[in-house]
Amino acid sequence: MSLNAYTAQVQAPSAPTAPLIFAFHGTGGDEHQFFGFVRQVAPEAGVVSPRGDVSEMGAARFFRRTGEGVYDMNDLARATDKMAGFVAAYKAAHPDAPVYGFGYSNGANILASVVIQYPDLFDRVGLLHPLIPWEPEPVEGLGHREVLITAGRRDPICPWPLSQRLIDWFGAQGASVTTEIHEGGHELREPEIGALARLLTA
Numbered sequence: 001m002s003l004n005a006y007t008a009q010v011q012a013p014s015a016p017t018a019p020l021i022f023a024f025h026g027t028g029g030d031e032h033q034f035f036g037f038v039r040q041v042a043p044e045a046g047v048v049s050p051r052g053d054v055s056e057m058g059a060a061r062f063f064r065r066t067g068e069g070v071y072d073m074n075d076l077a078r079a080t081d082k083m084a085g086f087v088a089a090y091k092a093a094h095p096d097a098p099v100y101g102f103g104y105s106n107g108a109n110i111l112a113s114v115v116i117q118y119p120d121l122f123d124r125v126g127l128l129h130p131l132i133p134w135e136p137e138p139v140e141g142l143g144h145r146e147v148l149i150t151a152g153r154r155d156p157i158c159p160w161p162l163s164q165r166l167i168d169w170f171g172a173q174g175a176s177v178t179t180e181i182h183e184g185g186h187e188l189r190e191p192e193i194g195a196l197a198r199l200l201t202a
Helices: 035-041 073-093 106-117 160-172 190-201
Strands: 008-011 020-024 046-050 054-056 059-061 065-067 099-104 124-128 146-152 176-182
Touching (some): 035 046, 046 073, 073 106, 099 106, 099 190, 176 190
Parallel strands (some): 020 046, 124 146, 146 176
Antiparallel strands (some): 008 046
């Protein structure tokens, strides 16, 4: 897969062993949504922030859906394979860099799908308010990988029971899971941002 498969904002790592961080925006965001955040918290890291290639009434997304929480599974499979190839191309271009990824909402969903299908791509993963409405099959390759999952217990988009199920699934695969849970909805709160910063810089 080409490095140019997506429109993206990119900053190369300042050193060969500095991490390469992929940032995935939420619905209606773009490649600029989290780029500045990464540059602020991890200035030596490389950043790859792609823009979703699907438009939903003008809002950029990484895959299609037919309703709130109802995914077009064929398009999700397409997007998962395309994104995995995009990430693999950057990994090949930076072979000494650890690879981290995080995403919010739709960005968390495409990242989670990639990790489920291609568990060896990322060393650290941050999933901010993900919604995976199916129960993944067990996979190998996630042992001891660091995974942060954040959620709101009253999130109307990502119901808490599904968030808990995803947390449990990653733990069952041997990942080192940390969580940041608040009592609100789909909004990002400061403790989540702090937990993500620690994941990216520890």
